Amino acid sequence: MTSFDSLWESILDVGREPATGGYRRFAWSSADLTLREWFTAEAQGRGMTVEEDRNGNMWAWWMPAGWSGDPRGAFVTGSHLDSVPDGGAFDGPLGVVSAFQAVDIVRARGVAPVIPIAVVAFTDEEGARFGVACVGSQLSTGALTADRALALRDNDGTTLADALRDAGRRPEQLGPDDTLTDRVGVYVELHVEQGRALADLGRPLAVASSIWPHGRWHLTFGGEANHAGTTRLVDRRDPMLPFASAVHAARIEAARHASVATFGKVRVSPNGANAIPSRVDAWLDARAADEATLAAVVEAIRHAAAQYASDGHVSLDFDAESITPIVEFPDAPRLRLQAALSRFGEVPVLPTAAGHDAGILSAKVPTAMLFVRNPTGVSHSPEEYAEIADCRTGAEALADVMADWVSR
Numbered sequence: 001m002t003s004f005d006s007l008w009e010s011i012l013d014v015g016r017e018p019a020t021g022g023y024r025r026f027a028w029s030s031a032d033l034t035l036r037e038w039f040t041a042e043a044q045g046r047g048m049t050v051e052e053d054r055n056g057n058m059w060a061w062w063m064p065a066g067w068s069g070d071p072r073g074a075f076v077t078g079s080h081l082d083s084v085p086d087g088g089a090f091d092g093p094l095g096v097v098s099a100f101q102a103v104d105i106v107r108a109r110g111v112a113p114v115i116p117i118a119v120v121a122f123t124d125e126e127g128a129r130f131g132v133a134c135v136g137s138q139l140s141t142g143a144l145t146a147d148r149a150l151a152l153r154d155n156d157g158t159t160l161a162d163a164l165r166d167a168g169r170r171p172e173q174l175g176p177d178d179t180l181t182d183r184v185g186v187y188v189e190l191h192v193e194q195g196r197a198l199a200d201l202g203r204p205l206a207v208a209s210s211i212w213p214h215g216r217w218h219l220t221f222g223g224e225a226n227h228a229g230t231t232r233l234v235d236r237r238d239p240m241l242p243f244a245s246a247v248h249a250a251r252i253e254a255a256r257h258a259s260v261a262t263f264g265k266v267r268v269s270p271n272g273a274n275a276i277p278s279r280v281d282a283w284l285d286a287r288a289a290d291e292a293t294l295a296a297v298v299e300a301i302r303h304a305a306a307q308y309a310s311d312g313h314v315s316l317d318f319d320a321e322s323i324t325p326i327v328e329f330p331d332a333p334r335l336r337l338q339a340a341l342s343r344f345g346e347v348p349v350l351p352t353a354a355g356h357d358a359g360i361l362s363a364k365v366p367t368a369m370l371f372v373r374n375p376t377g378v379s380h381s382p383e384e385y386a387e388i389a390d391c392r393t394g395a396e397a398l399a400d401v402m403a404d405w406v407s408r
C-alpha cells in the first residue's frame with residue numbers, strides 16, 4: 001500500500017511556481033495534463049478502470065467482483081486538481097489523494113464492496129483560467145451550457161474550445177452527463193477547511209452543513225483616456241475613481257450585511273502610468289449566509305457604484321457572470337457519515353463560504369463533505385496548510401465512510 005505521505009509528495013512539484021512557491025495548475029495547461037497522467041497512473045496501478053467523461057472529468061472505477069454492466073449507485077469520492085493563481089497545495093488535491101488512499105485502506109482491511117466505488121477529479125473547479133468556476137461539474141449537471149462554456153476566453157484570448165482542441169480533446173462532446181444520476185449513489189468530497197473553525201474547536205475533522213450562496217459580477221467603468229499631465233481635473237472622465245469608491249462601498253456593505261464582498265481582479269485600459277484610463281474592468285465576488293442577504297448586499301454595491309459612476313460622468317455596466325444558490329447538504333448522507341466516524345469522537349457540522357463541486361452535484365445526486373483542519377485558515381495562497389497527521393486522519397475517516405457505504 002502506498003503511504004499517504006509518498007502519494008501526497010508525488011504531485012508536490014507539478015505546476016509549482018518557484019518564485020512564489022504557489023501552484024498554477026490551470027485547466028488544460030501542461031500542469032493540468034501532467035496531473036491527469038498522474039491520476040491515470042495511480043488508478044491503473046490499483047487496477048481501476050480510468051475514464052475521462054465528455055466534459056473532461058476523470059473517473060477511476062473499482063467495480064465489485066462479479067458486477068456486470070454499467071456502474072450504478074456508486075460511492076464516489078474525490079475533488080479537483082486545478083488551482084487558483086499561486087494557490088496552495090491542499091485545495092482540491094487533498095481530496096483526490098485522500099480518495100486513492102482510502103481505496104488502499106479499504107482494500108488492506110479486506111473489504112469486498114457490493115456497490116461500485118469511483119475516485120473522481122472534476123475539471124476546472126477554480127475557474128482560474130476561463131473565469132467560471134466548477135466548469136466540469138456544471139457542464140455535467142447542465143447548470144452551464146456547452147455553448148457558453150466553449151466561448152469562454154482566457155487572458156490570452158484562447159477559447160475553452162481551442163484549449164480543449166490543443167489538449168487533444170473534442171469540444172463538440174461537451175454537454176450534460178445523463179448517466180450521472182444513475183451512476184452516482186453519493187458523492188463525498190474531502191477538502192481542506194478554508195477557515196479556522198476546526199482549529200478554534202480543537203478538532204481535526206468536520207462534516208459540512210451548507211455552502212453559502214455566492215456569485216461573481218463583472219463591472220465595466222467606461223471613461224475617456226487622456227493625458228495625465230495636461231488634462232484639468234474638471235475635464236476628466238476617469239473610471240478609476242468610481243471603481244476605487246466601489247471597492248470601499250463593497251467593504252462597507254459587506255460589513256453591514258454580515259457577509260463578504262471582494263474585488264480581487266481588475267483590468268485597466270490602457271494601463272499606462274501617465275494616462276488617465278479609458279476603461280476599468282473589475283470583478284466582484286460576494287457571498288452571504290442566505291440568498292436574500294446576498295441579493296441585498298450586491299444591490300447595495302451596485303447602487304453605490306452607479307452613483308459614483310454617474311457623479312464622475314463615467315458609464316457603468318454591472319453584469320452577473322455566475323450566481324450559485326445556497327446548498328444545504330442533505331441530512332441522510334451526513335448522518336450516515338457522522339455515524340461511520342464515531343471512533344473520531346465529536347465531528348462538528350460546519351457551513352462554508354467556499355464553492356465546491358459537491359455543491360454543484362447536489363442538484364442531481366446526494367452529496368456530503370468532510371473538512372480537514374487548516375491551522376491558519378489561509379487558503380488560495382501558497383501559505384495554505386494542513387498538518388500531515390490531520391491529512392492522514394482525513395484519509396482514514398474517508399476510508400471508514402467508504403467501507404461503511406459499500407458494505408451494506
Ligand SMILES: [Zn+2]
Pocket residue numbers: 080091092125191356
Ligand atoms: Zn477546492
